[in-house]
Amino acid sequence: MSLLELDDLTVRYGGLVALDEARLRVDRGSLVGLIGPNGAGKTTMIDCLTGFTPATSGHVIFDGHEVTSLPAHRRTRLGMIRTFQSLELFDDLSVRDNCRVAASDPRWWEPLADVVRPGRRPVDDALLDDTLATLGLTELAGLRPPELSHGHRKLVGIARVLVRKPDLLLLDEPAAGLDSGESQTLGRLLRGKVDNGASMLLIDHDMNLVLGICDRIYVLDFGRVIAEGTPDEIRNNPAVVAAYLGSDVDSDLEPTPESVSRSLPSIGAHTA
Ligand SMILES: Nc1ncnc2c1ncn2[C@@H]1O[C@H](COP(=O)(O)OP(=O)(O)OP(=O)(O)O)[C@@H](O)[C@H]1O
Ligand SMILES: [Mg+2]
Known part of the structure; x- marks a missing residue:
């Protein structure tokens, strides 16, 4: 059994489907990445699994316990600790x-x-x-x-x-605003913690960081999980390259500015 299991998790904000039947697993002692364009639903996923946003439907299982309806402070006590994007x-x-x-x-x-x-x-x-x-x-x-x-x-x-x-650390864009040296230091620290038994879910747009240190990566687009795999599998997944990484993925492993901001909320392609 995984430490964290999300099954068919859906979050709606009014008519907007921010998370659409998402499934994700974080095994104990592993570092899992979550990537995707702006507005894809990454922060919403952390908000929902930590209890800051209610799930419309679906399940959050933490350490074998259904926590979908627990308030945020109870989940924190169970060992889920998050950072905020701001x-x-x-x-x-x-x-x-x-x-x-x-x-x-x-x-x-x-x-x-x-x-x-x-x-x-x-x-x-x-x-x-x-x-x-x-x-x-x-x-x-x-x-x-x-x-x-x-x-x-x-x-x-x-x-x-x-x-x-924390038993499970949830990091929302920890490398945003860091220079590449600081980002590498952070990556070494996080990987070291995981190698010593920690479990983490990492959201970031710094592809060198995410592809460099994660065991598995999930890709969100318009609230849906469009890919899951090892860093190599994600790097070479055509749907991920098209949705997020861009065709120049091999040159610098950074998402293109167009792909990062492609699914801005105003586009509304995933409204119900
Ligand atoms: N509290 C809220 N009320 C209404 N809509 C929201 C709320 N929070 C997020 N959204 C919308 O849900 C969608 C997903 O947003 P979210 O912040 O989860 O994306 P993200 O993948 O974290 O993006 P970014 O990479 O820019 O941080 C967006 O369309 C956003 O505008
Ligand atoms: Mg976010």
Whole structure:
């Protein structure tokens, strides 16, 4: 059984079918990529499987449990942790404190536990230090987000979710705004976590990143899964090249600007 299973998952926003009977699997200890043009339904899929958007129909099974109707905070408790496409850091906290706040998961009994065992450390400081170091953020740990470059802020967003030790990490465009060096560092970090047992679903338009580190890749177009396979299979899939990668895929592995923005919402080809 896979850690995450989506079956026939459909999400409608009014008359718009954003996700159309999608099926996807993430096995334990694997890194799965999700790619597709703008408006294809990638963020909607993460919104729906984490409980931020209701499913119109279909099923989300996490670790053997049907979670389709659970609220977002219950799914987070089960170990599904996501990042958001837009950065949501606390501007008045340091990098380190941004990560520490995110790592603590207050429960009703925590004040009692603090009385019984003062000085409990819910945050794994060794993991936090290690994560900051791997992402090149150690020197910046005392700064606040407004003092950082966009790339560094993005990396803080990644550090913040990694220190929560998620069972399944869902990353929505973590490399957007990173330069190629930062993107490669991020790729090595994510692959390393997966090689050590983590499980991830990665959305990104950086094809060097996705094709370079994922075990399997799903391709969405107009809300439908149009292909699934290994990076090599996806790279050579004519439907994927036509819908997303473009015919120059072999030259730089980047989707063409036309293909990325082809299915803008205003086109409305997938409205019901
Ligand atoms: N809350 C919402 N209400 C109405 N329509 C929405 C909502 N969220 C997304 N949509 C629409 O659903 C479709 C899928 O959007 P989604 O954000 O999932 O695409 P995406 O693949 O993540 O695109 P991008 O690569 O630009 O991030 C789009 O047509 C979008 O306009
Ligand atoms: Mg998106």
